[in-house]
Amino acid sequence: MAEPLLAARGLRKSFGALAATDGVDLEVFEGETHAIIGPNGAGKTTLISQLSGRLRPDTGRIVFAGEDVTLLAEPARARKGLARSFQVTSIYREFTALDNVALAVQAHAGHSFRFWRDARRERALREPALAVLEEVGLAERADVLAANLAHGEQRQLEIAMALATRPRLLLLDEPVAGMGIEESQRMVKFLGSLKGRKTMILVEHDMDAVFTLADRISVLVYGRIIATGTPEEIRANPEVRAAYLGEDEAC
Amino acid sequence: MRLAPRTLALLALLALLAAVPPLAAAFAQPFYLDLFRRIMIFAIAAISLNLILGYGGMVSFGHAAYLGIGAYAVGALAHHGITNGFVQWGLAIGASALVALAIGAVSIRTSGIYFIMITLAFSQMLYYLGVSIEEYGGDDGMRVKTLSQFPGLVDLADPVAFYYLVFALLVVVLWVTDRVVRSRFGMVIRAAKSNEARTRAIGFSPYPYRLAAFVIAGAICGLAGALLVNHTAYLTPEFMNWTRSGELMFMVILGGTGTTAGPLFGAAALLLLEDLLQGWRVLPPWVRDYWQLYLGVILVLVVLFAKRGLAGLLPGGRDGDG
Known part of the structure; x- marks a missing residue:
């Protein structure tokens, strides 16, 4: 085996x-x-x-x-x-759904000592993040603040963040x-x-x-x-x- | 491009600041040049504190330490005959960054109330160090006879030139910090503030990012210290007393934590209120004599009724930041 x-x-x-x-x-x-x-x-x-x-x-x-x-x-x-989701929903409530997932992508895109370019305009972060949101069925809610998502959607977002790290x-x-x-x-x-x-x-x-x-x-x-x-x-x-x-x- | 009300308010305030020297001259009120220059210098310090407090969630109760280090770097060099501004301000920024690195390396391993206490303890250590150095006047401080020299560029002894230099630096610091908080780096420190467990679980170690933010904030505040000692032409350990750290915190909270414009609004509101309550002849003496009491009441009301500070009263840009 x-x-x-x-x-x-x-x-x-x-x-x-x-x-x-x-x-x-x-x-x-x-x-x-x-x-x-x-x-x-x-x-x-x-x-x-x-x-x-x-x-x-x-x-x-x-x-x-x-x-x-x-x-x-x-x-x-x-x-x-190794990616995990939490029993009690753990997301960035004051960021949008897309921001949440883009952060997970960013965590696996080399170091983040990059001080100048607007991270929200980086296609290298936004596009993979949007693709993961689509996969979990949250693409339409990409620009909604995570705090304003329904409970079920927040759970989906949690999974999306884990998936975005390509675990x-x-x-x-x-x-x-x-x-x-x-x-x-x-x-x-x-x-x-x-x-x-x-x-x-x-x-x-x-x-x-x-x-x-x-x-x-x-x-x-x-x-x-x-x-x-x-x-x-x-x-x-x-x-x-x-x-x-x-x-x-x-x- | 449509601008958010908060951005418009920021631009209006900057336009007003730019117009202060001619207005002060027209009304023969040079005092206002002094007041608004002071406001801008404290705004720069508050902006640097906001970077770690507002965006990074690191409630530093010792931020005035860097104001003091910047001031002492300039004052001490001047005392020993080195008056070149680039050398003085370079040392002010560099020394502040180094001390922030040392203080941050220890403090950022703690959190919550311990972080507040440890940053306070470090800054009080520096305060008492300042008090104990007789060479620089001990707790009385000393006059700085020669302001920082930038030969051929700008003469700080000219109040209007100095004013516009501070104004230009304020604009640069606002712009730079605004870029930084929107960058990948900025997103990491904001994420770590928002939810540390999640941040670690997706693969970020917050510590080096927080430490870097702490150092950047210290360096910018060191610059504010260099400006402040030139503004007062007097070096005193009072610059780094804990009450000064409290004032900086208050400017940030009053103005709106985690917003670009907030610290400037906060610095302007706090220092203008102070000035009005003390000096406004319309007010009865029982207000002017006990102005701190009334200032306190006003601040309590603002914090109670405008929880997100002055900037929070105006709709911001995208995603609620800016």
Whole structure:
């Protein structure tokens, strides 16, 4: 089998006495959509944050594209092709949608110690940004202030910013959180269109989304991965049913 | 091309500033030449603070330090007999940039209240350094006998020539900072102010950009310091007292943070108000004698009712900036 694009080995992260990540091993292969599910407080966002570089694990290693990135800071990892979206929408509210995406393009277009030319008139930034907005279906809203976009549109913008960095791996932290049924179906459809073309790690509570999109699923409970497998295997796994799926169906 | 009301107001104010010398001469009121020159010098300092405070989100409470360094560079060189303006102002700008680099390198690792306190602490250190140097008059300061010399170019002893030099520098500083905040560099520091987590996640390390902005702001403020000491012909550590830093912050906030025109509006409004409340004969003595109290009340009202400052009262250009 090929080398995984991303491999985490023995990740541990504690906050005081709480082991939020308690010895996680994870492998994600090129082209794969890998979902991470688990009940609230299982440590999903903590795990994503360690992968993106926002948090540093206490112990363990993270290898991305054959390189140990464990000690690499978040901006440097982003420049290597690790892009993330946030669970709580994180955009530049006082900039337009196009500005938001153009900034993401700019972050990957060399250094920004350029003091003179108007960045908003640089076609090298605006055109790729507009192309990404078109891809996510926000082209018509390009000149709207991000703060004035609808919630679903802001979530799309968040994905657009991640895509604009031409990532090798997308870390999506609950991309359909807080969306209405229609919006979330549209988002799932869009993420489905990326499937195969982009490698994705998807943290999600919405089980429909997970079972539609994922090639493989890892189940995280109390900071440990208790099972990894195809959607069918996970659905059939009694341990998972007991720990998670069962209680989810109940509510 | 249609100009936004805010841009028009800025151009009108600049036209008014350009017209002050002939008007002051016509009405035989040379005092106004002095007042408006002072306003423009503080506007340059406030514009530099706005670059880091308004656009970069770095609330520096020690910006007057660079005013002082610029002033001391000129005053000290003059004291030792070096009066060439290019040397003096070059040192003022260079020394301010270097000190900003050192202060920024430490301060920018902190944020929020710690950043405010650490910049304040650094500037107070410099203030007390100034107070302690007896050679330059200690806390009394000293007179600068010879103004900066630009032989064959401009004579600062000529009030009108000096006025127009300050005016020209103000226009250049306004133009340059306006370009900078719209450039790629400017977009990064504004993005880091708007949402640091997002900025790091898309691949920017904000630190070097913030530090560069801090140095640019320090250098421009150093120039304002060189102008100020020539304006007063007197060198005093009071230039870098913390109350002075507070005044600069107030000009920026009063005028409208993160706008091109704001600091100029703020400097003009604050210094004109000060002057009016103190000197306007129409006002009763109980106002003139306690003018600071009334100034405070007016400032509180402006901040309460015009949250985006004076510039915020007028619609701006594209994307709400400018």
